[in-house]
Amino acid sequence: MDQPLPIPLDNLIVCTHCDAAFTLERPKVGQRAVCTRCGTVLITPRRKAGLQIIAVSVAITILIIAATVFPFLSISAAGATNSVSILDAALAFSDGPLVALALTTAALIIFVPLARVLLTIYVLVPIVLDRPPARGSTQAFRLAEALRPWSMAEIFVLGCAVALIKISDLADVAFGPAFWMFSGLVVLVVVQDNFLCRWSVWKSLDKTQTS
16 A cells, blocks of 8 residues: 655644644735644744844844943932942842842843844844855854743833832832833834744745755
8 A cells, every 4th residue: 555645844834832733835925824723823924024123123232232321210218319220230139149140130131132133133134135144044043042932121121110119109219211221122022023934034044055
């Protein structure tokens, strides 16, 4: 009895969340392919999405750098006022046995998001310009995706909001420029993730490497 021919791997797509496999049907621009098991978006092609993602990534990079320099908030109590930046807050326990915790906090809210957007720019610029991918683009994009769960800028903002609500009765709290920069940064990170069609990026990298 003849065995049925297997479906070519190029005609399959696997959900990154639940590992369900589907026969690939490329949606048109503006449409999207969604996993029928868990609802994860698999493919979201958009016109000029690469340029939009690069622009958003550059904006995120600028905001991250600026937010670490400008004051994040100032607290006034009993006639004393103290202003801190995000970097000051992250490294508040940099002395003594908690130095590892301080460095980890700084990495999760500053350096990991910055590394992700820089890696994304590194990968996408040659693709958008119709040039061969930069050296190590596959590894760079894989690393950017691996860092995504560890980019916790939005968790930091939510934690600050909860903490400020609790101390508002004890002291006067004023938001500095970095607070609004960081809030905008969180929104842009969400926009970037929604714009980025990871399947399209992997397909572009695979096409240029095999051509």
